[in-house]
Amino acid sequence: MESDMMSENRLENSEEEVKLWEKIWCEMKKMSVVALPAIFNTFSTYGIGVISQAFIGHIHPMDLAAFALVHTVLLRFCNGVLLGMASGLETLLGQAFGARQYHMMGIHLQRAWIILTATTTLLLPLFFFTPPIFKALGQEEDIARVAGIISKWLIPVAYAFIVSFTCQMYLQAQSKNIIIVYLSAATLAVHIFLSWLLTMKLKFGLAGAMISTILAFWIPNFGQLLFVMCGGCKETWSGFSFLAFKDLLPVIKLSFSAGAMICLELWYNSILILLTGNLKNAEVQINALSICLNISGWEIMISLGFMAAACVRVANELGKGSAKEARFSINVVLLTSFAIGVVLFLFFLFLRGNLAYLFTDSHDVVEAVDQLSLLLAFSILLSSVHPVLSGVAIGAGWQSTVAYVNLGCYYLIGIPVGVVLGYVFKLQVRGVWIGMLFGMFAQTIVLLVITFKTDWDKQVADAQKRVRNWAVEPKPEPGDAN
Incomplete structure (x- = not known):
């Protein structure tokens, strides 16, 4: 009798362990659907800057120093502000999706666009007054001057962060962000080709490198917007609404x-x-x-x-x-x-x-x-x-x-x-x-x-x-x- 009870207990424990491992495996699959595309996208975004810097390095040392300065200090500052403010959207989107308030996800997305667009516009003086800012920080006058030219080229990149951050969070909340992987991979290939074509082949110099950089940030944005608005998110996107201003x-x-x-x-x-x-x-x-x-x-x-x-x-x-x-x-x-x-x-x-x-x-x-x-x-x-x-x-x-x-x-x-x-x-x-x-x-x-x-x-x-x-x-x- 005791042996039967012990065997039953062992069987129950074994079943519980199997269920636990099944539950862990299920959770890891849900986690990887979000984590892996996010990791790949982070690597590719970092790669855009590395590729741009590599081609600019073949143009002129001063251009390279100025780009590195603007990219590391100014663009990273704006990136941090916008990414931080956009992270509030993650809370709202994730909880709305879990609560099946699907119609609210599109409204939250539009609210984030309004707030981040206003924030980016308020940050624009930093891009227009880059030379005096960098001179005040002790940079050489020539580097500060070139940095001022590059900073104006990067204004479209700052606005690109708005769409990039918010659409990624919107898709992640629904575990539909695999599209981001395909867009990021295609973008890197296009960026390498355009950077070579515009800087090395056509000799457009710094302007060619900056045009390729702008396109590298906006190409995946257009892809994400098309996916969201053209049927990829039917449950959560029902079009633009004035309710976003409420x-x-x-x-x-x-x-x-x-x-x-x-x-x-x-x-x-x-x-x-x-x-x-x-x-x-x-x-x-x-x-x-x-x-x-x-x-x-x-x-x-x-x-x-x-x-x-x-x-x-x-x-x-x-x-x-x-x-x-x-x-x-x-x-x-x-x-x-x-x-x-x-x-x-x-x-x-x-x-x-x-x-x-x-x-x-x-x-x-x-x-x-x-x-x-x-x-x-x-x-x-x-x-x-x-x-x-x-x-x-x-x-x-x-x-x-x-x-x-x-x-x-x-x-x-x-x-x-x-x-x-x-x-x-x-x-x-x-x-x-x-x-x-x-x-x-x-x-x-x-x-x-x-x-x-x-x-x-x-x-x-x-x-x-x-x-x-x-x-x-x-x-x-x-x-x-x-």
Whole structure:
């Protein structure tokens, strides 16, 4: 009798394990539908800048320096502001889709276009007054002058971010973003061809490179817009509506909270570079740090894919009203991203300074990278976790809370610790980076505590309340009353 009961228990446990693995596999498939296209799109967007820079480098060294300056400082600043504000859209779209409020998704998309277009227009003075801005920052007059020419060429790229960010989020919320992969792949091929044709073959110089860059950002946008408006999203897109102008204020507030959250994180690395520029032997220090950040940047692109997956899955499940599934999605995405982070941590820890030979022949720079390799490995490990937690926060609509967390952890802990270790204790760039890691670690711990201490049943109620309060009903067509 006892043996029969034990065998029954073993059978039940075995069935539960099978069901658990089936559930994990199902969740991973849902996650990959969002994460993989997002990762590919992030790589391709980064690739556009790399390709442009490579062809401009064959035109004139000053053009290359000016493009690198505008692309790294000005365009990245605008990118951060617009991406941050657009991330508020992810919350609304994901929760509306989960709650089956399909008609609201098109309205939310149009609201985001209105808000981001106004924001981009307000940022235009930065593009028109680039030379005096860069001169005030200590750049040479000739480089600042060419940067002023390039910045005006990049105005269409700034407006391209509006369509790019919002359409990607709109498609991701519905798990229809595989179209983005095809468009991104085609765009890279076209960009390489046009850059060669216009700069090398037809000798249009800088103008040819900039024309190709503009087209590279707008070609996928046109493709996404056609897909959305021509039947690819029949349930969620019903055409342009004046309802998009209704109740804009709460959407604007959420957009500003989201913008603050993302920008505080993106500007953190920029401040690290500025701090390093004032250290002894700054050229070697900056070169070594830029190599490490370049390597780390490629890994972060993977994490951003998982960030998108966490955001979509959490928002969808909260919109559906399933707290249990939201928690399960968080665990699966977080553990998957962390597992990849551990593998990369060991890989970069093993290679150490040898990676630098891919970027430089300088023995001093290689040695400096070798000294930073342990910090790079830990940075990559943390970067596999905290973007996912940020994605959870966006999916749940916690942008304002995380903005305060980022402000406290990065600017009240990370930067002061970095300054003290780098300058007072003379640890140079290592001290600055240790400070950065302190900030990242503090942010990760706080977000982990918030995530796992959260009452997800309450989050479901909050999400469904948000969906109800922000919903507007379309006007009935003639004859619908019958």
